[in-house]
Amino acid sequence: VTAQLQALGAAMRTVAALNAAGQALEKENFEKAAEELEKAELEKLKPREKKAAAERLKKVAESMNAAGLGQLSDTVTDLVDGIQSGQSSKACGACRRLGRLVKRHAVRRRINRALLAQIRKLSECKSRCRSACRVCSLCLKMCGGQCQSQCNSLAEGLKPQRSTSPSNNWGKGTSGALFGEATELDARRAFEQLTGQLGDGPSDTETESSVEGREQARRSYREVYEKYRKMSEAVLESEPIPLGHRQVIRRYFESIRPQKEETLRERQ
Structure with a gap:
């Protein structure tokens, strides 16, 4: 596809309006070529230019x-x-369709290059693994298995276990348990089971109160009461609430109204 698009770019360069798109196609800059094709204008073409472009483009097709x-x-x-x-x-519409096709090819080429890069990495990883296996096999033959296959490891990645034994070999792995398990306490913990029921038996209680605290509580209660009583009155006046519900609301606010003695004390 790339070679065909490069040939298309060479044919497009015969038309002045498509020269930029043709150069981009020849240089494999497909993103720029797609942009140039999207905005191409082919309104005023000379007869000689039309003939040359048509002949070369027909061969490319x-x-x-x-x-x-x-x-x-x-x-x-x-x-x-x-x-x-x-x-x-019609010519401009064909150019726009060509631009979309070129853009798709650019996306496919980027994906293909990314996949090829991953394939190269995978091949390199397999090659390293084969080399490590050959080294371990040689080590086992030389020592007769006494080393318990403790060879240098090229395997990369996170391992769940934590190494606790010394070794003269190196590896490229990473332990996932850097701190290991928590150390157990050497002391014996003594547990005592308490019996009885909550509230039984004598208990000492002490309650502290002050005149200022009581006055502040009364004042706060009265302010909250006045706030919500005004809100309820506004709703009762503006909303079509049934008479029975109105009476219930008024009786409720009457039942929680601050006492007159407290109100007078606040005013004094």
Whole structure:
């Protein structure tokens, strides 16, 4: 596909309006080529320019069709028809469709490159693992298994266990339990079970109160009461509440109203 798009870019350079898009296609800068094709204007083309562009683009379309790129071939053919017939709207529409196809190819190429990079990393990892296995096999043959396969490890990753024994070998793994388990206490903990029922038996209680605290509590209670009583009166006046409900609301606020003695004391 890349080679066909480069050939398309070379053919587009015969048209001044498509020169920037053609250069971008030849340089494999498909993102820029898609942008240039989206904004291409093919309204005023010279007869000689039309003829040269149509001939070269037609050859590119035939080559794409032979390569199995039917959608690209059809779009380039529409571009040729638009240029030859002088229909700028048809030619511009074909350019925009070409831009979308080029943009898709750019995305597919980025994905392909990322996958190839992952494949290379996987191949490198497999090669390292094979090398480590060969080293361990050689070590076992030389010592007869006395080393218990304690060879240098190239395996990377997080391990759940924590190493507690010394070793003369190195490895590339990472322990997931850096601190290990909590150390147990050496002391014996004595537990005593308390019996009885809550509230039984004598108990000493002491209650402290002051005149200022009681006065502040009364004042706060009266302010809250006045606030919500005014809110209820406003609702009763503005909303169509049934008479029975109105009486219940008024009786409730009457029952929680501060006593007159406390109100007079506050005013004094």
